[in-house]
Amino acid sequence: MTLAIRALEELETVTEADLDAFIESHDFPLVEGASITFVFRGNVDSVHLMHWVFGLESSQPFLRLKETDLWYLTLDLPKRSRIEYKFNVHMGGKNHWVHDPYNPQVARDPFGFNSVCQTTGYETPEWSYQDSDARPGAIEEHLLRDTNLGDRRISVYLPARFRRTRQYPLLIVHDGLDYLRYAALQTVLDNLIHRLEVSPMIVALTQSGDRLREYAADQRHADFIVGDVLPFMEQNYPIESRPAARGLMGASFGAVASMYTAWRNQNVFGRLLLQSGSFAFTDIGQHKRGPAFDPIVPFVNDFRDKPGKPAEKLFVSCGTYESLIYENRSLVPLLQASGMMVRYVEARDGHNWENWRDRLREGLSWLFPGPLWMVYE
């Protein structure tokens, strides 16, 4: 198969009209089998693709098509991949990180948003879109005063048709507001509960103003979760009191905070959902991950030495394009050997919120299965 960009390049002369027609007649990035072509137009000095795929050069130069203002880069990417990227455009001695002007697909995160490339076989899960059939849950806001971390706000998701006469499982989510904003957590919960795939549950959404410190195996944070959030939830909502009905969830440092809290408080939480956990460890010598990981490494080393049983059931996921894939793959056999039920899932994606969104159905339905087989309304 001749790639479209090659066919354009092979023209004896490439006119402005040829370029316009090329841009008009394709969607970008242009997916042709395993080949992905990114393009940019402009009289600039250079263009680089900036991405976060561990294993590829993080900055890849575009080529200029003959003497035109069209810049392009063709990469081979595996099927069912999803990558987030920007263009670094160098012009007049300055670098400008910009979104792909020809790609409407973007993913938001706390730092802004990135363009998204999806290769053949990747589809945004249909259960992550709003479903008009699904009855919506509700969010309540609370201020917890004088906690182990001072005054803290938490948000609480209540499932549709919530009844105080019934008891519900509780899931405490680190970076909960980010999950709502960037991983469509409320829509996902509404849909999966409506479809009976996940048990109706109450979800406490916590958010830290200093997550790199509080989530990094910090005892004060663990005390906040167990000594402040959990009692507040049990006093104010109809929560089942057994460990199997209590879960912690988080991504990246939030996964570390979840694991640490459960490890320091065994038999309190029965379910853990850990996404792209920053479980850095050392076998010998010093780690090279930066000072934010300083408290994490000794914790993970201790955990690897004496894992105990922080929970009965764990769902662990990681993107294969993340540098953390090594740490997460290393963790799984250790967890399994400790007698915990562990489900480990990988995806061709990076360290980002939509990767974490896409794994929610599998994780939540495994940890908190709904009455799918039993309810016919």
Added chain:
Amino acid sequence: MTKVILLGPQRYQPSIAQACAGLNLEGPLAVITAGWQEREAELEELDAHLGQETINLNLHQRGEEVFRQDPGYKEAHRRHQASLRRLQELYRIRLNNAQDAVQLLMARNHMPHEIIGPEIEDGIQSVRSLDEHHLRRIRSTNRKFEEEWTPHDRPSIAGHRMELSEVVEKCSGVLIAGGHVAVLLNRLRMFKLEPMLAQKPIIAWSAGAMVLAKRIVLFHDNPPQGKGFAEVFEAGLGLYSNLIPLPHASKRLQLNNPTRVSIFARRFSHSVCVPLDPDDRIDWDGNWWHTQAGTRKLSVGGELEPWEEA
């Protein structure tokens, strides 16, 4: 002979009132919504649709009262349910292997029929035998529980039974809503509703339709966990014969997957497997079925085909 009307899901296009009118049910209607569990009492939408008097039998709430008054029975019931769940887990282990084998054989249907056909048929027969074995064990476990605990004679339950009998007696018919099929079945069993129901015309939908069958089959082709093989769950009340109702079939089953449809129809070939989607309706006159225009059934050929019974 009990007249039964089975309807599809009623959330968006309710047709219960029309069914009631067809049966000339003019007196009060007994309503069973135990499958809704803690929402059992919320009859506002149903009443607004029906426009006639209803009496909620409150089976879920009555069951909770029984458990509060009779802790010994509650504990025995809990243990019994745990036993049933264990049996279901064991059955599921065997079923997954047996169904896997059938699917693997079906995938070889390019082979000459005289070679592969008997293997498929025998594979399906193995699944049928397993279903029968499981149902026998479930029935036996239920029988032992009832013999040991004689729930219907217990004072905590007998009083409710008398009340229920009087209420049902003065009603012109019974409506049984869907919801949690196990909870609904348990409450119907706890108060031994079957002889009372058998005296009245019944209109049932979704899980309500399932519990009236001779056997209850759970199904979902696309679950987030597991392989989605239909499971025989329990013996139902047996108020009609030869039919397995499939509520929400168009959502829960891969009806355009000939292999799955064919396996389902062949596995349960003793019955007609009938999708019950919104607007669907099928009538049992006590002896046989009467279909509506548009009634479909799963065929052994792997398609949905019209089912016509005058």
